[in-house]
Amino acid sequence: MRFVLRRLGFYLLAFWVSVTLNFLLPRFMPGDPVSRMFARSQSRMTPEQITQLQKLFGLDDRPVWQQYVDYLGNVVTGEMGVSISRFPTPVVEVIAGQIGWTILLGGTALVIAVLLGNLLGILAAWRRGGALDSFLPPVLVFVGSFPYFWLAMGALYLFGVSLGWFPLRHAFSAGSSPAWSGDFVADAALHLVLPAVTIVVVSVGGWMLAMRNTMIATNAEDYIVMAEAKGLRPGRIMFRYAARNAMLPAVTSFGMSLGFVVGGALLTEVVFAYPGVGYQLLAAVQGLDYPLMQGIFLTITAAVLLVNFLVDIVYVRLDPRVRAS
Amino acid sequence: MMMTRTRRGRHVGRALAVAVAGALALTACGSGGSGDGSGGADAAGAPLTIPREDMGTFVRNFNPFSPNVAPMTQQAVYEPMFVYNPADGSTTPWLATEWSASDDGTALTFSLREGVRWSDGEPLVAQDVVTTFELQKELLGGYEYLETVEAVDEGTVTFHLNRTYAPALYEIGQQIIIPDHVWSQVDDPSKETNENPVGTGPYTEVLSFESQSFDLGPNPNYWQPEKQKIPAIRMLAFAGNDGANLAAANGEVDWAPQFMPNIEQAFVAKDPEHNHYWFPPTGAMINWHLNTTKPPFDDVDVRKALSMAIDREQIVDVAMQGYTHPADCTGLSGAYDAWRDEDLAGSCTWTERDVDAANALLDEAGYPRGADGTRTHPDGSPLTLTISVGSTSSDWLSVAEIISQNLAEVGVAASVDAPDWSAVVASYEDGSFDTGIVWSNNAPTPYQFFRGVMSTATVKPVGEKTFENYHRFGDEDADALLDEFAGTNDEDAQHAIVRELQAEFDAEAPVIPLFPGPEWGAYTDVRFTGWPSEENPYATLNTRAPTTVLVLTTLEPVKG
Numbered sequence: 001m002r003f004v005l006r007r008l009g010f011y012l013l014a015f016w017v018s019v020t021l022n023f024l025l026p027r028f029m030p031g032d033p034v035s036r037m038f039a040r041s042q043s044r045m046t047p048e049q050i051t052q053l054q055k056l057f058g059l060d061d062r063p064v065w066q067q068y069v070d071y072l073g074n075v076v077t078g079e080m081g082v083s084i085s086r087f088p089t090p091v092v093e094v095i096a097g098q099i100g101w102t103i104l105l106g107g108t109a110l111v112i113a114v115l116l117g118n119l120l121g122i123l124a125a126w127r128r129g130g131a132l133d134s135f136l137p138p139v140l141v142f143v144g145s146f147p148y149f150w151l152a153m154g155a156l157y158l159f160g161v162s163l164g165w166f167p168l169r170h171a172f173s174a175g176s177s178p179a180w181s182g183d184f185v186a187d188a189a190l191h192l193v194l195p196a197v198t199i200v201v202v203s204v205g206g207w208m209l210a211m212r213n214t215m216i217a218t219n220a221e222d223y224i225v226m227a228e229a230k231g232l233r234p235g236r237i238m239f240r241y242a243a244r245n246a247m248l249p250a251v252t253s254f255g256m257s258l259g260f261v262v263g264g265a266l267l268t269e270v271v272f273a274y275p276g277v278g279y280q281l282l283a284a285v286q287g288l289d290y291p292l293m294q295g296i297f298l299t300i301t302a303a304v305l306l307v308n309f310l311v312d313i314v315y316v317r318l319d320p321r322v323r324a325s
Numbered sequence: 326m327m328m329t330r331t332r333r334g335r336h337v338g339r340a341l342a343v344a345v346a347g348a349l350a351l352t353a354c355g356s357g358g359s360g361d362g363s364g365g366a367d368a369a370g371a372p373l374t375i376p377r378e379d380m381g382t383f384v385r386n387f388n389p390f391s392p393n394v395a396p397m398t399q400q401a402v403y404e405p406m407f408v409y410n411p412a413d414g415s416t417t418p419w420l421a422t423e424w425s426a427s428d429d430g431t432a433l434t435f436s437l438r439e440g441v442r443w444s445d446g447e448p449l450v451a452q453d454v455v456t457t458f459e460l461q462k463e464l465l466g467g468y469e470y471l472e473t474v475e476a477v478d479e480g481t482v483t484f485h486l487n488r489t490y491a492p493a494l495y496e497i498g499q500q501i502i503i504p505d506h507v508w509s510q511v512d513d514p515s516k517e518t519n520e521n522p523v524g525t526g527p528y529t530e531v532l533s534f535e536s537q538s539f540d541l542g543p544n545p546n547y548w549q550p551e552k553q554k555i556p557a558i559r560m561l562a563f564a565g566n567d568g569a570n571l572a573a574a575n576g577e578v579d580w581a582p583q584f585m586p587n588i589e590q591a592f593v594a595k596d597p598e599h600n601h602y603w604f605p606p607t608g609a610m611i612n613w614h615l616n617t618t619k620p621p622f623d624d625v626d627v628r629k630a631l632s633m634a635i636d637r638e639q640i641v642d643v644a645m646q647g648y649t650h651p652a653d654c655t656g657l658s659g660a661y662d663a664w665r666d667e668d669l670a671g672s673c674t675w676t677e678r679d680v681d682a683a684n685a686l687l688d689e690a691g692y693p694r695g696a697d698g699t700r701t702h703p704d705g706s707p708l709t710l711t712i713s714v715g716s717t718s719s720d721w722l723s724v725a726e727i728i729s730q731n732l733a734e735v736g737v738a739a740s741v742d743a744p745d746w747s748a749v750v751a752s753y754e755d756g757s758f759d760t761g762i763v764w765s766n767n768a769p770t771p772y773q774f775f776r777g778v779m780s781t782a783t784v785k786p787v788g789e790k791t792f793e794n795y796h797r798f799g800d801e802d803a804d805a806l807l808d809e810f811a812g813t814n815d816e817d818a819q820h821a822i823v824r825e826l827q828a829e830f831d832a833e834a835p836v837i838p839l840f841p842g843p844e845w846g847a848y849t850d851v852r853f854t855g856w857p858s859e860e861n862p863y864a865t866l867n868t869r870a871p872t873t874v875l876v877l878t879t880l881e882p883v884k885g
Binding site: 029030031035036037049050051052053056082085086087088089094097098153156161168169170171172174175176177178269270271272273275276279280282283286288 | 372374381382384386388391392393464465466467515516517518533535536537538540559561562563564565567568571572575577745747748750751754790792
């Protein structure tokens with residue numbers, strides 16, 4: 001319990017530091033939202049409209065510390081204000097409209113990559129020097145080091161345009177609406193395949209290598225030799241003795257990655273026109289939409305810290321050594 | 326062993342299923358609102374499909390006073406009193422049938438078309454126009470010359486101006502009109518999202534709305550029902566040009582208004598019979614702005630000499646892929662062909678490439694060329710300059726590169742600086758930039774263009790933020806001409822004044838015109854015909870312009 005409380009205190013501190021950074025960083029960027037909007041409209045807006053827009057958006061010209069105090073209050077109450085680049089939609093609504101797709105895409109891709117990567121890592125390490133171990137790691141690292149944009153475009157052209165197996169864009173067919181029907185779920189799943197698979201392909205190599213390396217270290221431990229000497233079945237040793245211990249670093253990275261999933265997958269969203277938070281964040285940064293930027297950063301920060309906290313707790317379950325210390 | 330593994334497998338499977346279901350549930354909550362099931366527009370035949378390349382997702386906001394309104398609101402849902410077409414210079418009466426100015430030009434009277442109904446069945450009345458301008462002034466500003474708007478009777482509106490202002494007619498006439506009976510009930514029009522808009526336009530009914538696409542169906546009470554031949558309009562969201570271009574090349578969208586590099590190969594070659602494009606040079610003039618608060622750019626001879634060093638043919642052919650043509654010394658883009666002084670345009674000197682003359686002019690102006698071939702200021706320091714362009718505009722970036730190469734031939738070292746657009750624009754706004762490639766004002770008359778490049782009224786000191794006249798050049802002769810233009814409604818007099826303004830532009834070279842911006846636009850006539858083209862320029866292929874409604878009411882489905 002003391003361990004959990006101490007961790008909780010640490011996370012509160014980390015949260016404060018990151019929300020403060022969220023507040024400060026956007027304000028260091030040059031320009032202001034309205035002149036960004038004006039510049040982007042390239043002569044379709046008149047200069048007279050600018051002051052009016054500044055008034056409309058209720059842009060702050062109060063001292064920064066005062067804005068900061070208000071901001072901290074709003075963070076606590078979850079009040080994120082109104083998006084500027086999406087005016088007059090509230091930030092909460094902008095994020096809520098996208099985050100489901102982001103979690104669906106990022107979560108699916110991450111879970112598949114982790115399961116597949118770890119399983120391959122375990123097997124490769126178990127039969128060290130075997131076909132799997134000598135062939136897969138270089139190939140996966142090679143594929144993973146391709147620029148993602150290129151790989152995704154290639155996959156889109158090959159499987160989407162040339163072969164026509166998968167839809168080219170979006171999370172479901174245009175003209176349909178999300179519903180709990182078999183047709184819709186099948187449609188959404190089909191749209192998910194290419195974006196998710198491309199992410200899995202570039203990320204699985206890292207998971208596999210990490211798992212393989214810790215697994216090799218674990219295989220050399222005395223208790224493995226002991227288990228073998230006692231005549232336990234190899235499968236049982238592999239999964240219950242070696243993998244279970246080698247899994248710990250993977251759990252940590254899984255937690256980290258899970259938290260970052262809510263940040264969206266910008267390039268995937270751009271290539272496959274998949275709805276999500278990543279493009280919103282890019283648009284917010286380009287438009288200097290402080291409220292939306294802060295809202296998204298806050299969501300990411302909160303998710304990363306929350307998931308890490310959960311991982312810490314899971315660790316207590318998984319690793320008795322943490323409990324003892 | 327088998328047992329252990331299957332049990333584990335089942336756990337994982339269940340966890341995965343829960344995760345996916347949870348994410349789907351979140352999605353369903355987030356995107357709610359449409360609720361009318363999977364209706365869509367497909368039932369009535371293929372919708373006119375249009376990509377929107379700069380919006381990764383749509384937000385259901387049809388408030389025309391919002392700066393981030395959903396696409397097509399100003400084009401398909403609401404309509405203006407008349408439509409001006411820059412491609413052929415014509416004006417089409419729309420919600421108004423005729424209009425006139427009082428003798429002193431301070432009162433403009435519009436007669437509204439009879440029989441126009443809003444999509445909810447209410448008739449269009451003069452009060453709608455009055456409310457429109459009240460809201461527009463209150464929420465978005467502008468129209469500072471407008472004193473009052475008066476509903477004379479049900480079908481007549483008079484605009485009282487506080488001074489004679491010639492450009493007012495086009496600004497007022499192209500303002501889209503909203504219904505008073507709806508908007509007078511709205512508590513806070515600035516924050517209204519207007520999810521189910523009531524408009525006079527051809528396509529007002531939101532059939533389905535998702536963040537990645539939405540469908541607009543025909544207005545049941547449209548005033549020219551014989552022109553509603555498109556079953557529906559479908560907008561698709563894209564987070565960048567690549568996705569939108571792929572959809573166009575693949576024949577999945579009918580109308581592609583975004584920039585496509587190498588369009589002959591990437592688009593036309595896919596289906597030469599049906600895929601077409603037309604890029605009329607009616608966009609804003611693209612200029613090279615020299616910050617005239619910094620020497621040597623305050624010297625008109627230097628500006629002209631630098632201009633003569635530039636190879637506009639190369640810029641147009643290489644950087645702009647031949648999609649436009651070189652500018653002339655009137656500064657006017659293709660949208661102002663009717664205003665251009667052809668004699669002047671035919672005898673331009675400083676917009677033609679002439680390296681020898683450029684060298685001679687620079688020598689004469691007192692910027693000697695040293696032994697190493699580079700020029701210096703009169704005080705001996707090297708003559709160098711920076712060209713700022715936003716890093717994302719690859720076409721303008723190559724324009725800057727070509728200028729930089731051209732300038733080397735006259736001994737001026739120009740470096741290209743390409744940070745993010747926001748940083749570039751910030752330096753334009755506060756006047757700290759050296760030189761930059763900048764768009765210019767584009768409006769139905771050249772008044773706004775000339776005002777933006779050489780009126781003293783638009784000059785702000787360095788350090789103070791400005792949103793036009795970044796190069797900070799003011800000319801009192803031009804001021805007088807501009808005032809004269811604004812003060813007359815006589816078209817012949819206006820043309821005479823614009824000729825004088827062109828002569829003034831030619832004499833002063835306030836900015837260095839490069840090429841008129843093309844209006845991008847491509848289409849496929851597999852499903853719809855009747856597109857505007859060079860032979861039939863009844864509109865441009867722009868989907869965000871006032872002329873868009875002309876295209877929407879002309880297209881018809883291909884039979885068979």
